Amino acid sequence: MTFKNENPRDDLFKDLEAFGETLETSSGAQIRSKVVHVKKKQDDPITKGRVRKSRTLLVGSALAMFAVVIAGLTLVKNDEAPSDDIAHESVELIGEASTVYAIDGSVIEGYVVDDSEDEETRVRSENAEPFVRLVEQKIVDDGLLNLKGSSLAEVLQSGGLKIYTGYNPDFQAAALTSIKNSSVPPGDNSVDLVTVDTETGAINALVSRQIPATQDASVTENSVMEHKRKAGDAFGPVIYASALESGVTSQDSIAAGGPCAFKTASGDVNKLVGSSYGPPERAGSIGEELFSNKCFAARLGLFVGKDTVSKTAELLGLDVETVDTVLPIGEELIAPVDLTGAYASFANGGKKVTPWMIDRIEDPYGEVLYEREKEMMQILNSQTAYEVTKKLYDNVAQTNGMGTGRRAGMENHQVAGQTATDAQPTSVSFAGYTKQKATTVIVSNDEGVRIEIEGVNPFGGTIAAPLWADYMEKIHKNIDPIDFIEPKPVEDEGKLLEIPNGVEVEYPSTSE
Amino acid sequence: MYVTFETFIENNGAQLRAGLVAAFGPNIGVEAAADAMAYGWENWDRLKKMKNPTGYLYRVGQTSVRRQTKPQGYLPAKPVNDGPSFEPQLAPSLEGLTESQRVAVVLVHALGWPLGEAAVVLDISVSSLRAHIQRGLEKLRVALKVDAHDI
Structure with missing residues (x-):
């Protein structure tokens, strides 16, 4: 007969306890709870075997720590409201928990993850938790409420507020499932995803740093909104829109082709991949070129001018962080949610789409404490928006027999979109849209090393695009297809665009 | 108060x-x-x-x-002052968890805090804390290749 150990402590827990001791020693004060293992508590599988004996030691060490804090700082009592209490309206605590609503009017359960409910409710609430945390953060960061000296948690738990959001539980679940089932291996890789409604700007789904093969996304990190990255080729549509708004037409051609090199602001020579299409002395019409042809994008940007491109980017809501380059070619740092909003503007005929999480906040009596700006300005000519869309559509549909986004194609919906792949690559992405929904998917290696997937060459088109399509098919299941329609066809024979002299330098030989 | x-x-x-x-x-x-x-x-x-x-x-x-x-290696990877030894990959594996999972696992299982008190410090519900711990432990077991015996 074999006797079962009544209190089997596996190595992980022993290691964690030893680690806790080290952590305490390293931090220089008592931070562990005084615990003793006696017997398992059957009603609590996590804390079984642990009973707290005493916390007497904590008091002295905490006082010592406070003394250190006071000694190291010159502090002034501050009776002014702290910075996160900037406000529109006041909030009265009335002792009733607040409610967060999804865009379909359903209550988001994620405010408190409740595992006592049925499985479906528990999963939905777990899925929503990261989004709700970001809603909380947004309220504080943007000062949407006057907290009147209370913490946000207090106000939400006792304020009886109604917070209406753009969250779509089905979209969020689809995102988590598509990422979980994607070809991206876990390890150091993570996925960011954001979906914006092209009509309203509502952020319907948002996933920050989900580990593939799990449904585990970060609750506290908001990389979709806060982590700016190089947009790469996905910035091409902004350059193209700038050119079209400046009087260039899709029939025009650039009077240069082939590989190219430019000096950066710091004087280094930046070599770019040249055009693979068209004769070397002259590329084809700009309407036929791909944004993944970096020399095309660079030369077009050079023709239009960096300032003009920057202004267009600003109009599109891109909070661009400039970098050391004389060219507008995708070195700029942009947050994924802003890029998605800009693409949504292309889908929406050139109206500015500003992504939002919170539509409005009401107090318990129905008075509106906060409401988002709903006006959508026409920032681009509708023809410009269409031309950009057509080019991105061609990139997916391979109308010209080429395109990097073909794996993002959907069965019944027209898709416009652009891939981006950084140098190693450590990050690949696909940003695209149907007429109704814009989504960006970014797959990154968090350790900054090359993404490796067995049997796949790592590119935006091979990794991010299929994931994007899988997710978009799911969320469009109940959405009727609407095609991209040209507002007013333009007849134009095209002209030759001469780029300014003295910026492009001789392409270095391979021995250099 | x-x-x-x-x-x-x-x-x-x-x-x-x-x-x-x-x-x-x-x-x-x-x-x-x-x-x-x-x-x-x-x-x-x-x-x-x-x-x-x-x-x-x-x-x-x-x-x-x-x-x-955060710099890499912000958690201590080896014992100090002759403390009890632990798996060298534990600290890097903990750093691989999300912040919520890491703090939940370390507070409850390394520092021994009762669930209720840990939840108060983190300003989250006990059920949320449990979810973070469960996910964190699962990921640690995968990363460290150890089997579960008592969870």
Whole structure:
């Protein structure tokens, strides 16, 4: 007969306890709870075997720590409201928990993850938790409420507020499932995803740093909104829109082709991949070129001018962080949610789409404490928006027999979109849209090393695009297809665009 | 309700520090705790009316490090001062968890805090804490290739 150990402590827990001791020693004060293992508590599988004996030691060490804090700082009592209490309206605590609503009017359960409910409710609430945390953060960061000296948690738990959001539980679940089932291996890789409604700007789904093969996304990190990255080729549509708004037409051609090199602001020579299409002395019409042809994008940007491109980017809501380059070619740092909003503007005929999480906040009596700006300005000519869309559509549909986004194609919906792949690559992405929904998917290696997937060459088109399509098919299941329609066809024979002299330098030989 | 900040710190300072050290390691965590306590001292008139000033200050500390780039190896990877030894890959594996999972696992299983107290410090529900612990332990087991015996 074999006797079962009544209190089997596996190595992980022993290691964690030893680690806790080290952590305490390293931090220089008592931070562990005084615990003793006696017997398992059957009603609590996590804390079984642990009973707290005493916390007497904590008091002295905490006082010592406070003394250190006071000694190291010159502090002034501050009776002014702290910075996160900037406000529109006041909030009265009335002792009733607040409610967060999804865009379909359903209550988001994620405010408190409740595992006592049925499985479906528990999963939905777990899925929503990261989004709700970001809603909380947004309220504080943007000062949407006057907290009147209370913490946000207090106000939400006792304020009886109604917070209406753009969250779509089905979209969020689809995102988590598509990422979980994607070809991206876990390890150091993570996925960011954001979906914006092209009509309203509502952020319907948002996933920050989900580990593939799990449904585990970060609750506290908001990389979709806060982590700016190089947009790469996905910035091409902004350059193209700038050119079209400046009087260039899709029939025009650039009077240069082939590989190219430019000096950066710091004087280094930046070599770019040249055009693979068209004769070397002259590329084809700009309407036929791909944004993944970096020399095309660079030369077009050079023709239009960096300032003009920057202004267009600003109009599109891109909070661009400039970098050391004389060219507008995708070195700029942009947050994924802003890029998605800009693409949504292309889908929406050139109206500015500003992504939002919170539509409005009401107090318990129905008075509106906060409401988002709903006006959508026409920032681009509708023809410009269409031309950009057509080019991105061609990139997916391979109308010209080429395109990097073909794996993002959907069965019944027209898709416009652009891939981006950084140098190693450590990050690949696909940003695209149907007429109704814009989504960006970014797959990154968090350790900054090359993404490796067995049997796949790592590119935006091979990794991010299929994931994007899988997710978009799911969320469009109940959405009727609407095609991209040209507002007013333009007849134009095209002209030759001469780029300014003295910026492009001789392409270095391979021995250099 | 605490009358003085000193009383509050006597009773809750260690938990606050434990939470931030569990999340960000001894160096960054201690600094964040100092920032949070300094903020608490400055704003005590307001904080003392709150139901959970510890949780509020935890978030203050969390915010103070949120935008910082955490260096690799911010958790101690080996014992100090002849302490008990542990798996060398444990610290890197913990750093691979999300912040919520890491702080939950370390507070409850490394530092021995009861669930209820850990949840108060982190200003989340016990059920949320449980979910983070469960996910964190699962990921640790995969990373360290150890089997579960008693969870």
